[in-house]
Amino acid sequence: MFHALDGQFFGKYRGLVVDNTDPTYRGRLQVKVPAVMGEETLWAEPCAPYAGDGVGFFALPPANAGVWVEFEAGDPRYPIWSGCFWACGQIDAADAAPSIKFFKTDSFTIRIDDEQGEMVIETKTGSRITINGTEVKLEATQVSQVAQAGKTELTSASFSVNDGALAVAVI
Incomplete structure (x- = not known):
């Protein structure tokens, strides 16, 4: 042909x-x-x-x-x-709203919702980072932090570990 x-x-x-x-x-x-x-x-x-x-x-x-x-x-x-x-049915209706922008692979999704003012980065296994106007939230079975300079700094009036098992407050 x-x-x-x-x-x-x-x-x-x-x-x-x-x-x-x-x-x-x-x-x-x-x-x-x-x-x-x-x-x-x-x-x-x-x-x-x-x-x-x-x-x-x-x-x-x-x-x-x-x-x-x-x-x-x-x-x-x-x-x-x-x-x-996309063919019909290949995209979820929730992702088709005009305020939604996303990049999705077989293992990862980056989803931005301009109406809600939120961005979510998520893995297929459920680990996720959510960023909005007031919070950055990490959700995973394990979170590791490595500081090459040997210093980790938390600037906050207080913070809680393990639902209050350890609480630190600056007075």
Whole structure:
């Protein structure tokens, strides 16, 4: 179905990620674009919001994710993946509110709620950091702190350890 010289293809086309392991380590995706190439696959270059020598934003969609594909100068030999899309039911309704921004992987979620003024960083296993206008809260089965300079400073009028088993108050 794919004949590189048959025509030009402008605009965006729905594609599917076949493989996201780029042997050249540049963020390319092996994609299928049935409307243009049938079942044939090609390596699509990324259209990244920030990239350069040793710097940039790097996040690749998983295999079988929906991606938008376009073609450099309309030439189907030069595909570019320019973003992703969700199918119906792939995003929770609670995360679809306009005030919510999130970045989610298989193991981690960063969720920002501008309406509530809160950011939550959470692991798949339940450890979490919550930041809002008045508090930074750590929740985990274990919390470790390492100070390379050998000093830990707590500046507060009082603090409690283990639900009050140890309480310190500055008078």
